[in-house]
Amino acid sequence: MNTELQLKLQSYVDGELSASESRQIADLLARDAEAAALVQQLQNTKSAFAxxxxxxxxxxxxxFYWSKISREIERENRQPVAAAEPSLSLWQSLQRLLIPAGAFAALTLIGLVGLFALRTTNQDSFSVHYESDNAVADADAFTYNDEENGTTFIWFSYPSENEFTESDDSLIL
Amino acid sequence: MSAVQKTSESGLTPAAAPPNDSPLVKAAQGGDMRAFEELVARHRDKIYARAFSMMRNEQDAIDLSQEAWVKAWQRLAQFQGDSSFATWLTRIVINLCLDQLRKHKRHRAESIEEMDEESGGVERQMPVVTINPTAGLERGELRQRIDRALGQLSASHRTVIVLHEFEEMEYKEIAKTMGCSIGTVMSRLFYARRRMASLLADLKKAES
Structure with missing residues (x-):
């Protein structure tokens, strides 16, 4: 007997077949002793459960039984928010991940901008000195500018055309 | 209330009628814990027994039945009275037991014997015994033998028997509850019944 027929016979015992299928099985049982024996065994087991x-x-x-139930109910009532936490939506889960990542990205960006600004400032101050150094537009002269005292010193590596003294090679402006 | 009055008029003892839970359920739905405690007192044995029949372990059955009561309290607003309160609660404990059994199954490696049992094994091919192994047994003795035989089935086969024979669920409903196909339900039920017939015959032989 194949599995399909075995399960069909069981469905017959359980009343899960249509009226026409039930009639077919009833006809089969009248001529198939093996099928009839299996149906008998299934019915015996079924009636035992009845x-x-x-x-x-x-x-x-x-x-004691109730005390444990009531304690648990009270505990659940006290922590409604905590109980709701595990059921986070996909968006809420993403937010949990994206917020710290976004904060990190923003800090990194601020750091980079700050670093860039610092470098620009350094370049500017260097260019001031550079301009200061080249204020005389003479490759053989060196300039020192003291803004506090409003004084600028220029050293020439060669003698000036209008020297005050021969020993002094600096000019006070 | 009317059901109780009718049975009284017919001469039957009122104890034979199932208790009317509706007033207690309504009170509990309004937040009355005392009414809910009374419902627990009325149905605690039935709910524990169902958990025990599925888990076959006393502590698991106590824990899961209590969890079912807590869930029932939380979901009381959802109970519309389409079925009896006891049936509704039984469905909750069955689902909790199934969840627990699935966890157990995930945590243990299936033996060859279990895999063989799942597919029907040798029981499908065994010769049919038409002699009724439970004939002539007193009801209490019969129930004990059935219980012993059920204890020897795997959890999945025992569950199918419990849901079909004791909870009177149809194949389709069992499939939905257990999360499997109707074909699997039919196959498991067939195997479980033939195995039960074999175990009951063995018990009869041992007695004689």
Whole structure:
């Protein structure tokens, strides 16, 4: 007997077949002893269950059993937010990931901008000195500018055309 | 209330009628914990027994039945009275037991014997015994034997038997509850019944 027929016979015993299928099986049982024997066995088992289950009693007192249930209910009532946390939506989960990542990216950007600004400032101050150094537009002269005292010193590596003294090679402007 | 009155008029004892849970359920839905405690007192044995029949472990059955009561309290607003309160609660404990059994199954490697049992194994091919191994047994003794035989089935086969024979679910409903196909339900049920027939016959032989 194949599996399909076995399961069909079981469906017949359980009343899960249509009226026409049930009639077909009834006809089969009248001429197939093996099928009829299987149906008989399935019906015997089914009728044994119809006598009900073994009675099982809760092995705890009513008070003790209830006390654990009421405690748990009270605990759940106290923590409604905590209980709702595990059921985060996809968007909420993404937010949890994106917020710190976004903050990190923003800090990195601020750092880069700051670094760039610092480098630009350094270049500017260098160019001031550079301009200062080249204020005289003479490759053989060196200039020192003291803004506090409003004084600029220029050293020439060669003698000036209008020297005040021969020993002094600096000019005070 | 009317059901109780009718049984009284017909001469039957009121104890034979199922208790009317509606007033207690309504009170509990309004937040009355005392009413809910009374419902627990009424149905605690039934809910524990269903958990025990599926888990075959006392502590698991206690824990899961209590968890079912807590869930029932949280979901009381969803109970519309389409079924009895006891049936609704039984469905909750069954689902919790199934979840627990799935966790157990994930955590243990399946033995060859279990895989063989899942597919039907040798039981599918065994000769049919038409002698009823439970004939003539007193009801209490019969229930004990059935319980012992059920204890020897795998969790998945025992569950199918419990849902079909004791909870009177149809194939389609069992498939939905267990998260499997109707074909799997039919196959498991067939195997479980033949195995039960074999185990009950063995118990009869041992007795004689």
């Amino acid at each position: 006598n009900g289950e073994l009675e099982v009693k809760l092995p705890e007192s009513r008070e």
